[in-house]
Amino acid sequence: MARNASTGTRIGFTLLAWVIALLLFSPILWTLLTAFKTEAEAIAARPTFFPQTFTLENFAAVQQRSDYIKHATNSVIVSLGSTLLGLLIGIPAAWAMAFAPTRRTKDVLMWMLSTKMMPAVGVLIPIYLIFRDLRLLDTVHGLTIIMTLINLPIIIWMLYTYFKEIPVDILEASRMDGAELWNEIVHVLVPMAVPGIASTLLLNVILAWNEAFWSITLTSGRAGTLTAFISSFSSPQGLFLAKLSAASLLAIAPILLLGWFSQKQLVRGLTFGAVK
């Protein structure tokens, strides 16, 4: 608002903003610090801020006990696999809707969005039974299929809002040159759409990585992703604060970094282009 605010006001606002931001961040910061403490120090009656004896043993223990690497690999396969599969199906659909719209395009888009509104729990039981009968329970490919389906509407919507901003004239010009439609897509559209596709990819990897409902209900030991892995620590024998913190940190660190890069696209993607 007041761009020419006095220095005093500015210092006040700055301080207030930092205090609130750090309070909001404190659970993450606390996890980070606790992960490097010994178990005794983590639950000591007198809490310490910085680790007194800096240790990496928690990370080793987590890996040994619950095989972090295996679960992280599952997470990478499921989130990347479902996103790529979603892009494969979504890019042609979004392209068609953005550049060859018909009277029904809007209805189709709204209908696709409506599938996202369906609460997962409404279809949990049939999916669970189908997966059981097809032996897809606790498999990486089974979960990848579900993840593709739940994120496909968002993928199409995001791509659609990006594609719509590409000027049609350019496509028309290339068509005049006799370029085939496929060439048009590969050589004209794709290079212009790459930033949009990249944002879509990033956001959907994040969403799939953090998805907890289907990964917890449909997987366990073998195909468990990191959300399932970390949920296993809720059982009593998992209640070791330092190890839990180490496991938590390992589970969130990769996506936190990705998230910081994609926060601007996040707004647009999650509001289906309604807020830019």
Place this chain on the structure above:
Amino acid sequence: MATAQTRTLSRLMMAPAVIVLLIWMIVPLVMTLWFSFQNYNLLNPMMTGFAGWANYVYVIGDPSFTQALVNTLLLVGGVLLITVIGGTFLALLLDQPIWGQGILRIIVISPFFVMPPVAALVWKNGFMHPGYGMLSHLWRALGLQPIDWFNQFPLQSIIVIVAWQWLPFATLILLTALQSLSEEQREAAEMDGAKAVNRFRYIILPHMARAITIVILIQTIFLLGIFAEIRVTTGGGPGYASTNLTFLVFRTGILSNDIGAGSAGGVVAVILANIVAIFLMRAVGKNLDE
């Protein structure tokens, strides 16, 4: 412009997405609907056949359903209240000319990227644990008796955790909307000598109205399906004190193997979500017309 050839082609390009989503939407929903009218319990294979409305009567008639429904509404309402008011306040604050704005944005958005089970476990053990949680240290330092949050305030504790996850989302959306308010509009208002309160009420708030609506609707869709936070903290308890509709269906259908009753609960959840969805579609649909 659209020749017959392009039309056919665009239909072909849309076909995979449409078919896949059609199957995904219809097959399981029809199955849920079908199961909800069947006697179907995995533990009792003798019980089969058409059940009529029995599953619905059983599910809706059970006190746990009423409680789960109330809990669902409290959870959604409580989190919305905290995140919309807190988010508006934070967005206004971050929009001020302050030092380190870029870094602050990143710090504030961080909780949104924390996966739900981690968020819940970090709060449960690092903060709310009555023995060594941060809050218990704080309570002791103040000379108070530490609180066993998940036993005494199970639903409120979950509301706090979920609000912590979604406050960044609300803040980020509202801040984005706020920053699209044109500089001229702000300056014009300032020149007129409009007071800060009036500026907020007559210029900023109307400008943010749509973003607030969207925040409310999108969050509602996600908040109706809260699951992991309950699963890893209270397991829906004590009793049914922190069981929402999603968790009740999971409990009935998957944990207790009562497919029929679980499906009936699922149908109820779908109906509830649809009521919300209709409003969201209208809000997003308006944007499409522009």
